[in-house]
Amino acid sequence: MRWLIPGLLGALVLVARPALAEADLERGKALYATCATCHGADAGGNVALQAPRLNHLREVYLVEQLGKFRSGLRGAEGASVQARQMAPMAATLPDEQALLDVAFYIASLDSAVPEGTVEGDxxxxxxxxxxxxxxxxxxxxxxxxxxxxxxxxxxxxxxxxxxxxxxxxxxxxxxxxxxxxxxxxxxxxxxxxxxxxxxxxxxxxxxxxxxx
Ligand code: HEC
Ligand code: HEC
Missing domain, CATH: 1.10.760.10 (Cytochrome c-like domain)
Structure with a gap:
């Protein structure tokens, strides 16, 4: 199934990347198989692996962070062990379109709100x-x-x-x-x-x- 990006996100992506106006959710699902081993099949996260929940995030932010992991703005030398683990995973995405496809697939998933673990006022x-x-x-x-x-x-x-x-x-x-x-x-x-x-x-x- 192919989706047209709605509203403001569409305007932003169209301005930034004219060729990436549509995401292919089927391809996104296939690409996400690797990601699921850490982030979970429903993108609900996995605390034991320190891999966070993803599906509350908007597509545009997911694409941007994946781009940062690929370019070394995030997850390069000096970054945390976890971020350095994530960077090579983002590098497995074959092309720019793949970032969009996997981001839209992630955002289409649904998972439970995580339990609180941090105590505060x-x-x-x-x-x-x-x-x-x-x-x-x-x-x-x-x-x-x-x-x-x-x-x-x-x-x-x-x-x-x-x-x-x-x-x-x-x-x-x-x-x-x-x-x-x-x-x-x-x-x-x-x-x-x-x-x-x-x-x-x-x-x-x-x-x-x-x-x-
Ligand atoms: C080996 C386990 C592992 C795999 C596989 C993996 N990730 Fe991650 N991912 C992580 C960890 C750990 C973090 C947290 C990084 C940090 O703490 O900075 C992370 C962070 C992220 C973030 C940043 C979230 C935010 O809120 O900023 C995104 C987006 C992401 N992963 C997407 C993906 C996608 C898409 C794939 C598949 C191509 C994938 N991950 C595969 C472990 C993994
Ligand atoms: C000037 C605007 C601005 C303010 C004010 C701001 N943030 Fe942010 N925040 C951002 C931006 C932009 C990002 C995305 C950073 C990136 O692209 O890596 C971000 C990212 C984050 C993240 C990472 C989320 C993720 O999924 O990886 C956390 C956590 C966060 N902010 C918490 C806070 C908290 C808590 C405060 C108040 C103390 C705060 N922010 C104030 C702009 C802001």
Whole structure:
């Protein structure tokens, strides 16, 4: 089955890549077979492998991150073990069209909202979130395509913690040319303590349950 990309995403992709206006879900499904060994058949993630849930993310963000893993903006030297594991997986995708096909297939899947594992103060977290995060990631952590900011609600909370720490220590977002990673690094740095990370994640987790 072939899908036309709807709405704003279509406009963005059409401007950026005129040849990639359509995704082939059948091909995406075949390509996803490799990915499923870590991310799960329903893209619900696998904590034992530190492979995060994917199907709450929008196609445009999936394509962009896969592109970063392929180009070395993410998962190269200096990155976490997990990100360096993911980079060669993205490299197995044969062409640019394959990124789109697999992204649309992933977004078409459905999995349960992950259980919370991070303990934090939701009210404190809401304060931090509204002050520092909501302008880009949206008031309910639903993401904002125009600002390249992914949905955070629906993510595994252990993965959010790992990524915030990675942005803070420079193992993600510090490579020259990673414009959006750099933007997010600056924001991760404003949280005052490890406890603040846990609090903001607890707030995000509370939004996931509300939105699905
Ligand atoms: C060997 C296990 C493994 C396989 C196979 C694998 N991944 Fe991953 N993937 C990971 C891990 C681990 C991470 C977390 C990386 C990090 O912590 O930065 C990840 C992260 C990602 C991310 C980033 C998500 C985000 O929120 O930023 C995307 C997108 C992704 N994988 C897609 C894929 C696709 C598509 C495939 C198949 C082509 C695939 N993965 C195959 C282990 C795997
Ligand atoms: C200026 C806009 C902006 C603000 C403010 C912002 N972010 Fe981000 N965030 C981004 C962008 C852009 C990305 C995607 C980075 C990339 O492409 O690698 C991102 C990515 C992330 C990720 C990685 C998600 C994933 O699936 O890999 C997390 C976690 C995150 N942000 C949390 C936060 C938190 C918590 C705050 C508040 C302390 C915050 N962000 C504030 C723009 C922002």
């Amino acid at each position: 939701v009210a404190m977290g809401a304060d931090y979130y509204n002050q520092f995060c909501g302008a880009c990631h949206g008031p309910t952590a639903e993401g904002n395509v125009a600002l390249n900011s992914p949905a955070l609600a629906g993510s595994d909370d252990w993965y959010l913690m790992a990524q915030l720490k990675a942005f803070r220590d420079g193992s993600r977002g510090a490579v020259a040319g990673d414009r959006t990673g750099r933007q997010m690094r600056a924001m991760a740095a404003v949280l005052p303590s490890e406890q603040a990370l846990a609090d903001v994640i607890a707030f995000i987790q509370s939004q996931a349950e509300a939105s699905e």
